[in-house]
Structure formats: C-alpha cells, structure tokens
Amino acid sequence: MATPNYxxxxxxxxxxxxxxxxxxxxxxxxxKLNPSTPGLMPGDPETDMASLERDPPSVPDEPTKNA
Incomplete structure (x- = not known):
C-alpha cells in the first residue's frame, strides 16, 4: 500500500x-474602484459617519401632538 504524501x-x-x-x-x-451603490459613497451625508458625528440627526425632545 502506498503511503500518503502529506x-x-x-x-x-x-x-x-x-x-x-x-x-x-x-x-x-x-x-473600491467601482462602487455598485451610489448612496454609500464616502462623504455622503446620509452614510458618512464623520458627518453624522458633526451633525447628529435632530430628534424632538417631546413627542408632537400630530404624531
């Protein structure tokens, strides 16, 4: 029998x-060269973490009567 060649x-x-x-x-x-989703580009205010840290989304402190 042949031995295995490890x-x-x-x-x-x-x-x-x-x-x-x-x-x-x-x-x-x-x-990196050809991003398929244009919404996820660096610098896009919707997805860029640096822009979210500088300008956090505004959230009302109290609930509104309409919502």
Missing amino acids: GYEKRQKELAKKQKKEEKARAKAER
Whole structure:
C-alpha cells in the first residue's frame, strides 16, 4: 500500500488558501474602484459617519401632538 504524501496535500491546501486570498483582494479592489451603490459613497451625508458625528440627526425632545 502506498503511503500518503502529506507534503503534497499541505502544498495544495496552501495554494488554495493563497488563491482564495488573492480573489478576495481583487474583488475588494474592484469594489473600491467601482462602487455598485451610489448612496454609500464616502462623504455622503446620509452614510458618512464623520458627518453624522458633526451633525447628529435632530430628534424632538417631546413627542408632537400630530404624531
């Protein structure tokens, strides 16, 4: 009976891991260059955390009679 080649298995596992990591990095770079949702652009006052910290949304202290 042939003995298992653990070195080969390990190398194949490492190559698969490396390829997956490269694919994720490529997809991330592509998303950064071509954002699919224009509402999530940096600097957008609706989604930008820095703008929300400077200008927090106004919330009335007391409930209104109409609502």
